[in-house]
Each structure stands twice: as structure tokens, then as C-alpha cells.
Amino acid sequence: MRNDTYDIIIVGAGPTGATCAKILADNGLSVLVVEKCKLPRYKSCSGMIIAKTAGLVKEYFDVEIPDGVKCTPYDNYGMVFVNDDGKEYKFEQRGFNVWRSEFDNFLLSKAKESGAEVIDGVSVIGCEDLGDCVEVTLSDRDMGKKRVKYLIDCEGAMGVLKRKLLNCDKDFIVTYQAFYDGKINLDPHYFYAYLQPQFSEYDAWFNVKDGMLVLGVAAERNSISKIKEYNDNFIKYMQSDHGLKIDKKIKEEKWIMPHIRRDFNIDYGNGRVFFAGEVAGFLNPMGEGISCGMESGYHLAKAISENLKAPQKILTAYQQYTTDLKAYMQRQWNLVSIMSKR
Ligand SMILES: Cc1cc2nc3c(=O)[nH]c(=O)nc-3n(C[C@H](O)[C@H](O)[C@H](O)COP(=O)(O)OP(=O)(O)OC[C@H]3O[C@@H](n4cnc5c(N)ncnc54)[C@H](O)[C@@H]3O)c2cc1C
Known part of the structure; x- marks a missing residue:
């Protein structure tokens, strides 16, 4: 009661x-x-x-x-960051994927x-x-x-x-991520974050969930119209540099996140x-x-x-x-x- x-x-x-x-x-x-x-x-x-x-x-x-x-x-082994100039940083740390x-x-x-x-x-x-x-x-x-x-x-x-x-006032960025069936030459145990400006005003990311490849980008709320361009650039980069092959898009979602300063x-x-x-x-x-x-x-x-x-x-x-x-x-x-x- x-x-x-x-x-x-x-x-x-x-x-x-x-x-x-x-x-x-x-x-x-x-x-x-x-x-x-x-x-x-x-x-x-x-x-x-x-x-x-x-x-x-x-x-x-x-x-x-x-x-x-x-x-x-189930196990996440850490994060891989790729900076604005394409330089890679790997941080090993055991965590989980939920x-x-x-x-x-x-x-x-x-x-x-x-x-x-x-x-x-x-x-x-x-x-x-x-x-x-x-x-x-x-x-x-x-x-x-x-x-x-x-x-x-x-x-x-x-x-x-x-x-x-x-x-x-609201102070947030817009995130977009899509889930795909497909293949890629990246280790699914890591979370990858890409800081190159052509992909995102924040970061673009890749990870795997229950076999689905998840690719995401983000933009300031004032430039939300650029999300498609960022996403297209990111997909092309993942295709050319990491062998991404998409069979089917399963779902996509937009969300918000506070603008982290x-x-x-x-x-x-x-x-x-x-x-x-x-x-x-x-x-x-x-x-x-x-x-x-x-x-x-x-x-x-x-x-x-x-x-x-x-x-x-x-x-x-x-x-x-x-x-x-x-x-x-x-x-x-x-x-x-x-x-x-x-
Ligand atoms: C695309 C994306 C990827 C992310 N990835 C990660 C990640 O991998 N790892 C990580 O640690 N963090 C990640 N985050 C951040 C993480 O999701 C948030 O920081 C976290 O959820 C914050 O927890 P919270 O409890 O403060 O808020 P929330 O989890 O957002 O919970 C707030 C709850 O309040 C409810 N609510 C809102 N307004 C009202 C109201 N007026 N009355 C009643 N209920 C209300 C909402 O429905 C919601 O359920 C990610 C965020 C995004 C957008």
C-alpha cells in the first residue's frame, strides 16, 4: 500500500x-x-x-x-581516442557493456x-x-x-x-546514433571516440552491442542540421579506414546531452x-x-x-x-x- x-x-x-x-x-x-x-x-x-x-x-x-x-x-577493455589529427591513444581499463x-x-x-x-x-x-x-x-x-x-x-x-x-536557457548538444548489421575491422571490446572536426563538434563514436555496430555523432543544438553531413563523413571514413560494411540499418535515435564545458x-x-x-x-x-x-x-x-x-x-x-x-x-x-x- x-x-x-x-x-x-x-x-x-x-x-x-x-x-x-x-x-x-x-x-x-x-x-x-x-x-x-x-x-x-x-x-x-x-x-x-x-x-x-x-x-x-x-x-x-x-x-x-x-x-x-x-x-x-559483456566485457569492455577500455577506450581508444583518435584526436583531431588522427593520432590514436589507447586507455586499457576493464569495464562492462550494458x-x-x-x-x-x-x-x-x-x-x-x-x-x-x-x-x-x-x-x-x-x-x-x-x-x-x-x-x-x-x-x-x-x-x-x-x-x-x-x-x-x-x-x-x-x-x-x-x-x-x-x-x-537550455544548454545542450544533440547526439545521433544508429545501429547496424554489418562488419568492421575494429575490436568490439573497446569503445572508440573520434575527435576529428569533420565528424562531429564534440566526438563521433563506435561500439558494439549484441552484435550490432553502433555509430554516432554529435552537434551543438544550433547546428543540428549538420548531423547528416557529420554522419555521412564518419561512415565514409569507417568504410575506407576500418573496413566498415553495412548490411542493414536496424534503428536510429536522436538524444540530448548537456553541453559539457x-x-x-x-x-x-x-x-x-x-x-x-x-x-x-x-x-x-x-x-x-x-x-x-x-x-x-x-x-x-x-x-x-x-x-x-x-x-x-x-x-x-x-x-x-x-x-x-x-x-x-x-x-x-x-x-x-x-x-x-x-
Ligand atoms: C548518446 C549517449 C551516450 C552515452 N554513453 C554513456 C556511456 O557509455 N557511459 C556513461 O557513463 N554515460 C553515458 N552517457 C551519459 C549518461 O547517459 C548520463 O550521464 C546519465 O544517464 C545521467 O544519469 P541521470 O540519472 O542523472 O539522468 P538520466 O539517466 O537521464 O535519468 C533522468 C530520468 O529523469 C526522468 N525525468 C525527467 N524529467 C522528469 C520529470 N519532470 N518528472 C519525472 N521524471 C523525469 C527521465 O525520464 C529519466 O528517466 C551517454 C549519453 C548519451 C546521450
Whole structure:
């Protein structure tokens, strides 16, 4: 039977929201996760679980990632970067290859086991910080408005709620990836990222999922019309330099990702409304966002659990706990900037 009162509402059932929900529930707080999509929800993603992410799953959820959420090849051996001038850099690191719908749903199931409640197919469409609580408006009128101690926004890239709250503009890039039947002379155990400007304003990528070849490109939202040109250039390059042969296009998808800037600014939130994960700005260069989503969600949950009655202390603790994460993101940037001039 669903509770009608909660300490905390979490917006979004991605890895950030699931981690946050699990830790809060483990600390005895009543938590409702509100997910606008029907679960398990689809998320366009390369599904690369780096070693750090696998370690966080073990640390926060006390489980190994099960084979049931993985796709072939199960093991990822690392990343190969090709810079603006075509120079190759190989980073060996053991990780996994997953389907996001299964992986995210697995994390959420662990949060539920800890006592978090989840509703899907319902959006958080607004909230008002009333000082001693937050009034949250849900898209389902029958559920009415809910008053909680804190609202945690983990809504991911689009950030509709955040933009409403902060009255800020969208700042994102558009990703396009297509899945093909075919052949290529590249090792399917690696994730390949190409930084040449003729393929993308960001990076172009190649990886393999359950036998399908996945090729993707990205563009700033103002030059979305160039996606086709970038993709055509990238396919031609992969055909000429890596023996790509396409038998059939299986599916294609466009998505968005926040514009990752080197001088990343994190929006932590304030009062009784906090942000975590991608919507807060926690995202590594090259778009690796699962680990920093989970880590920021964990730190925010810890800060709230330790300072439940003191919103200002929560903010200070959250900022302090994420200092190492920000330093890690900065080191990732430094590494990428050694490889690429752009
Ligand atoms: C093409 C592509 C490839 C990527 N590849 C990788 C990769 O290989 N490895 C990696 O680590 N990262 C990758 N990323 C980044 C990664 O997907 C994100 O950083 C990560 O999903 C962020 O997690 P999150 O929980 O913060 O947000 P999300 O996973 O986006 O979850 C947010 C959830 O909130 C829900 N939501 C939004 N608004 C509302 C609302 N108002 N009410 C209720 N629910 C709402 C959404 O439906 C969604 O389920 C990739 C991204 C893209 C676009």
C-alpha cells in the first residue's frame, strides 16, 4: 500500500535518482521516486560501464552487476581516442557493456528493496519551496500536490524542471546514433571516440552491442542540421579506414546531452530543492555520466541523511563531499585537452 506522506521526492529514476533513493531509504527516510516514463524506460546511451562505475555499484548497492543487464561483448577493455589529427591513444581499463534500460532498472530494484517507493508514467511539473517544506506538483491530478521535506531533482539532460526553477536557457548538444548489421575491422571490446572536426563538434563514436555496430555523432543544438553531413563523413571514413560494411540499418535515435564545458559549473540547488547527476552538471568529458551521476546522488543522500533538519548544512556538506568528484572531472578534462586542441 502506497504511503501518502514522504520525507523526500526524487525526480527521475536514472542511476542518479536510484542511487540517491537507495541511500536515503537505507538511512530510514521515506522516499518516493517519480519517473515520467513507463519503466523500464529507454535511454539512448553507449552503455559503457567503466571500472569506476562498477566499483560504485559494489560500494553503494553491495552487488556485482549481473549478466542479465549486460549485452555482448559483456566485457569492455577500455577506450581508444583518435584526436583531431588522427593520432590514436589507447586507455586499457576493464569495464562492462550494458543496456541502460536493464541496468537502470536493476539499480532501481535495489532502491525498492531498501524501501524506496517508485511511481512511473508521472512527471513532477512544478514545486514551491515554502521554507519549512516543499510543495511538489505532479502531472497526475489524482495524486494531488505533495508536501515533503526535500525535493531532489535528478531529471537528467533535458532539465525542464530545473530551467523552470532557475529561469535559465537550455544548454545542450544533440547526439545521433544508429545501429547496424554489418562488419568492421575494429575490436568490439573497446569503445572508440573520434575527435576529428569533420565528424562531429564534440566526438563521433563506435561500439558494439549484441552484435550490432553502433555509430554516432554529435552537434551543438544550433547546428543540428549538420548531423547528416557529420554522419555521412564518419561512415565514409569507417568504410575506407576500418573496413566498415553495412548490411542493414536496424534503428536510429536522436538524444540530448548537456553541453559539457571545461569550466563546468555545478548547480547544487538551495533551500529545500537540490540537483544531482547530469542536471546538476556532473558529467565527464566524452559523455561518461553514469559514475558521476551515482556519486553525486550518493553524496547528496548522505548530506541529507546527516543534516535532515538543516537545509543550509545539507548544501555545505553536499558541496564539500563532491570536492573530490569535481577534481576527478577536472583531471578528465586535462587528459582530454592533452589529446585534443579543441
Ligand atoms: C548518446 C549517449 C551516450 C552515452 N554513453 C554513456 C556511456 O557509455 N557511459 C556513461 O557513463 N554515460 C553515458 N552517457 C551519459 C549518461 O547517459 C548520463 O550521464 C546519465 O544517464 C545521467 O544519469 P541521470 O540519472 O542523472 O539522468 P538520466 O539517466 O537521464 O535519468 C533522468 C530520468 O529523469 C526522468 N525525468 C525527467 N524529467 C522528469 C520529470 N519532470 N518528472 C519525472 N521524471 C523525469 C527521465 O525520464 C529519466 O528517466 C551517454 C549519453 C548519451 C546521450
